Amino acid sequence: MAGELGHFALILALLFALAGAVAPHIGAVRNDATLMAFADRSVLAQFLMAVTAFAALTYAFVTSDFSVVNVATNSHTLKPMLYKISGVWGNHEGSLLFWVLILTLFGALVSWRGRKLPLRFRSRVLAVQSLLVLGFLMFILFTSNPFLRLDPAPLEGNGLNPLLQDPGLAFHPPMLYLGYVGLSVAFSFAVAALIEGEVTPLWARWVRPWALLAWVFLTGGIALGSWWAYYELGWGGWWFWDPVENASFMPWLAAAALLHSAIVVEKRDALKSWTILLAIVAFSLSLLGTFLVRSGVITSVHAFATDPARGIFILAFLAVVVGGSLVLYAWRAPKLAPSGLFGIVSRESALVVNNIFLSTFAAVVLVGTLYPLFVEAFGAGQITVGPPFFEYAAAVLMSPLIVALGLGPVLAWKRGNISRAMQVAFPALVVAAVAGLVLVWQNAGGVVMTAFGLGLAVWLITSVFLEIAARIKLFRAPAKALTGLGKITRAQWGMSLAHAGVGVILLGITISEAFTSEELVVMAPGDTVDVAGYSFTFEGVAPVAGPNFTAVRGFFTVREGERVITSLTPEDRVYSNPAMNTTEAAIHPLFSGDLYAVVGEATGAGRWSVRLYFKPMISALWLGALMMMIGGILSLSDRRLRVGSPTGKKTAAQAGEGASA
Amino acid sequence: MAGLKTRKKQRLVVVSVALTSLVGATLLILFALGGDSLSLFLQPSDVKERQVEAGQHFRLGGLVETGSFSRLDDGLTFRFTVTDCLANQPVEFTGLLPDLFREGQGVVTEGELNADGVFVASTVLAKHDENYRPPGTMPKSEGQCSHPDDQAAAAAYSEG
Numbered sequence: 110m111a112g113e114l115g116h117f118a119l120i121l122a123l124l125f126a127l128a129g130a131v132a133p134h135i136g137a138v139r140n141d142a143t144l145m146a147f148a149d150r151s152v153l154a155q156f157l158m159a160v161t162a163f164a165a166l167t168y169a170f171v172t173s174d175f176s177v178v179n180v181a182t183n184s185h186t187l188k189p190m191l192y193k194i195s196g197v198w199g200n201h202e203g204s205l206l207f208w209v210l211i212l213t214l215f216g217a218l219v220s221w222r223g224r225k226l227p228l229r230f231r232s233r234v235l236a237v238q239s240l241l242v243l244g245f246l247m248f249i250l251f252t253s254n255p256f257l258r259l260d261p262a263p264l265e266g267n268g269l270n271p272l273l274q275d276p277g278l279a280f281h282p283p284m285l286y287l288g289y290v291g292l293s294v295a296f297s298f299a300v301a302a303l304i305e306g307e308v309t310p311l312w313a314r315w316v317r318p319w320a321l322l323a324w325v326f327l328t329g330g331i332a333l334g335s336w337w338a339y340y341e342l343g344w345g346g347w348w349f350w351d352p353v354e355n356a357s358f359m360p361w362l363a364a365a366a367l368l369h370s371a372i373v374v375e376k377r378d379a380l381k382s383w384t385i386l387l388a389i390v391a392f393s394l395s396l397l398g399t400f401l402v403r404s405g406v407i408t409s410v411h412a413f414a415t416d417p418a419r420g421i422f423i424l425a426f427l428a429v430v431v432g433g434s435l436v437l438y439a440w441r442a443p444k445l446a447p448s449g450l451f452g453i454v455s456r457e458s459a460l461v462v463n464n465i466f467l468s469t470f471a472a473v474v475l476v477g478t479l480y481p482l483f484v485e486a487f488g489a490g491q492i493t494v495g496p497p498f499f500e501y502a503a504a505v506l507m508s509p510l511i512v513a514l515g516l517g518p519v520l521a522w523k524r525g526n527i528s529r530a531m532q533v534a535f536p537a538l539v540v541a542a543v544a545g546l547v548l549v550w551q552n553a554g555g556v557v558m559t560a561f562g563l564g565l566a567v568w569l570i571t572s573v574f575l576e577i578a579a580r581i582k583l584f585r586a587p588a589k590a591l592t593g594l595g596k597i598t599r600a601q602w603g604m605s606l607a608h609a610g611v612g613v614i615l616l617g618i619t620i621s622e623a624f625t626s627e628e629l630v631v632m633a634p635g636d637t638v639d640v641a642g643y644s645f646t647f648e649g650v651a652p653v654a655g656p657n658f659t660a661v662r663g664f665f666t667v668r669e670g671e672r673v674i675t676s677l678t679p680e681d682r683v684y685s686n687p688a689m690n691t692t693e694a695a696i697h698p699l700f701s702g703d704l705y706a707v708v709g710e711a712t713g714a715g716r717w718s719v720r721l722y723f724k725p726m727i728s729a730l731w732l733g734a735l736m737m738m739i740g741g742i743l744s745l746s747d748r749r750l751r752v753g754s755p756t757g758k759k760t761a762a763q764a765g766e767g768a769s770a
Numbered sequence: 771m772a773g774l775k776t777r778k779k780q781r782l783v784v785v786s787v788a789l790t791s792l793v794g795a796t797l798l799i800l801f802a803l804g805g806d807s808l809s810l811f812l813q814p815s816d817v818k819e820r821q822v823e824a825g826q827h828f829r830l831g832g833l834v835e836t837g838s839f840s841r842l843d844d845g846l847t848f849r850f851t852v853t854d855c856l857a858n859q860p861v862e863f864t865g866l867l868p869d870l871f872r873e874g875q876g877v878v879t880e881g882e883l884n885a886d887g888v889f890v891a892s893t894v895l896a897k898h899d900e901n902y903r904p905p906g907t908m909p910k911s912e913g914q915c916s917h918p919d920d921q922a923a924a925a926a927y928s929e930g
Binding site: 462472493494506720 | 788791844
């Protein structure tokens with residue numbers, strides 16, 4: 110029953126989306142306020158229908174209704190409740206339904222938060238959003254219906270892939286999708302602005318919170334995915350430059366570029382046409398990512414079950430959305446009012462540099478990801494583009510960006526003064542150079558890249574602190590510094606925190622890549638192995654049983670000198686449904702780095718193959734990502750971002766306060 | 771400092787910086803793709819056909835031949851044969867095998883041939899999902915042999 114209800118809700122949503130995608134445009138042409146206002150009602154109805162459908166599918170999963178094909182293939186009665194629920198979006202059909210749910214949620218949010226947007230513009234935005242919903246609903250109903258029935262219903266389901274039964278992965282897809290889909294709002298705003306033929310600083314002020322929100326979610330999603338790979342796959346790596354990973358990284362780069370270029374539009378009324386293009390490109394990359402992941406056209410270590418018919422549908426949808434919006438751009442963008450001017454040394458220029466490098470990097474990642482497709486299409490055989498290519502590109506393109514990142518915030522708008530900026534930034538450069546040199550001095554040979562990376566990281570972090578110091582005049586008038594600290598807006602704190610986060614991540618990458626110690630050995634109970642000054646003693650193994658798996662658990666005692674630090678208990682699990690092995694690495698984070706142990710197989714005579722690591726400063730990766738997210742949220746919560754833009758039910762008093770700030 | 775007085779001049783600067791960066795990126799791609807980072811994805815019969823030289827880095831995909839798996843005395847080195855049903859390629863790997871590694875299953879390995887013609891793998895990549903078959907591991911010659919998953923499915927079907 111719930112299945113049919115969900116199916117019916119989806120069909121209704123499709124009809125609402127169709128009407129919502131057409132009527133507001135007619136209203137805007139005829140200047141008919143009723144038709145334009147229909148957009149609001151339509152997105153709300155779409156959202157309610159999507160919630161109904163999603164609730165119906167969730168209900169089927171929670172009650173283990175195996176008469177629904179999707180539940181039978183992806184769930185199991187013995188699965189813990191968390192994974193029954195996360196199983197809803199842990200498969201192709203369910204994840205698309207989730208995508209639509211979020212798409213309609215964002216539509217409803219724009220309608221709710223955007224009460225103060227001009228009706229004409231808002232209805233255009235919502236109509237574009239409805240068009241996207243329409244496309245995805247057609248995809249679901251025609252190629253991937255999650256509510257298909259199975260007759261006769263099996264008694265037991267197939268279960269969810271055990272690798273995916275993990276808290277990190279339960280929340281990784283929703284985060285990523287919130288990011289992907291969040292970019293749809295920026296896209297809809299851009300297309301609406303093109304149709305209306307006007308881009309104003311106010312437009313940028315409306316778009317920026319959405320771009321920022323999407324970027325925060327993408328950051329979180331990527332970080333969670335990489336964290337999951339680090340502790341679940343058991344090979345100590347956290348990023349592989351796999352097509353599926355690149356698919357989420359490209360929109361992230363574009364979103365980062367977008368939220369910076371929108372600042373230039375907002376503050377200086379420049380870079381308008383470029384910002385529109387970026388908004389289109391960012392969402393197109395999200396769609397492309399979905400296409401790559403869902404169609405299986407690319408040899409990936411972790412592609413998903415695939416179907417050519419679906420691939421063709423997404424490709425067609427991609428062509429319509431990307432092609433259509435780019436044609437619209439080519440036609441309308443030249444008619445936009447020309448942008449403002451700025452000096453060659455200015456905050457604007459620094460942001461342009463940021464945009465050039467971020468988008469070039471996104472383009473390079475795109476080429477590297479798609480290159481195997483082209484080669485294969487031209488019959489030159491199957492190839493893969495490996496990590497060295499991307500690492501090289503990252504080093505070449507991101508280093509100048511990070512140098513500029515230290516300088517940009519201290520430059521003035523419109524016409525900056527490089528010498529004054531250097532006065533602030535020079536100490537940072539010195540500190541960075543010294544940090545790099547010290548390292549070369551200590552370990553001569555083969556560490557130039559490490560020294561360079563460390564230097565850049567220190568440069569960035571130091572210059573963030575110096576910028577704050579300069580802002581509050583810490584060195585010139587230390588007495589008043591504290592009052593200055595209070596005057597820093599949340600947006601500025603957010604920027605500093607996010608920039609420092611980039612530095613912290615770079616620090617983590619550099620140190621952990623350069624100084625990881627790894628031992629691959631066969632150990633008998635009682636054996637001790639030294640890894641980076643920590644001694645790992647193997648105490649033996651014991652069998653354990655979980656709710657839907659059995660496992661062999663290894664016991665290690667880790668000592669530093671005579672002092673016991675911790676015991677590590679990695680597991681090798683065998684899941685029953687589906688039958689499959691997974692490795693549960695045991696990780697103990699210390700301040701200086703992670704102790705990491707994986708137990709392999711029995712090799713006879715009570716001996717086990719094991720892999721032991723010490724990974725220095727690897728936690729800095731997740732810490733840095735967290736700093737970037739908190740920075741983004743701080744910036745979002747800044748009242749100034751909302752001035753003149755929708756404030757929902759906020760009182761007039763607050764609006765007045767905002768205007769005076 | 772020469773301020774950018776005219777719109778034309780500003781556009782010139784922005785466009786030239788963007789172009790330089792694009793050209794740089796393109797060169798980078800050409801340069802890097804010519805080097806080690808680009809690895810061929812071959813199946814055992816391609817390896818025979820192309821007469822791949824020892825020391826050249828490539829990815830090898832195929833099925834792990836049933837009954838070919840063995841472990842050396844050190845407990846950490848494994849030998850197995852990757853097949854595409856037309857040709858076989860012996861493989862040696864030292865390390866922990868991924869969870870999804872099994873005889874008769876698809877596998878992708880990365881490494882190079884040694885002087886004896888054995889493929890020394892530095893990495894063994896397993897599939898991420900038991901329903902998914904990496905495209906490179908499917909035998910090209912249909913009818914030569916069928917994918918073991920199909921055999922298993924067929925067996926299950928005939929039993930049922």
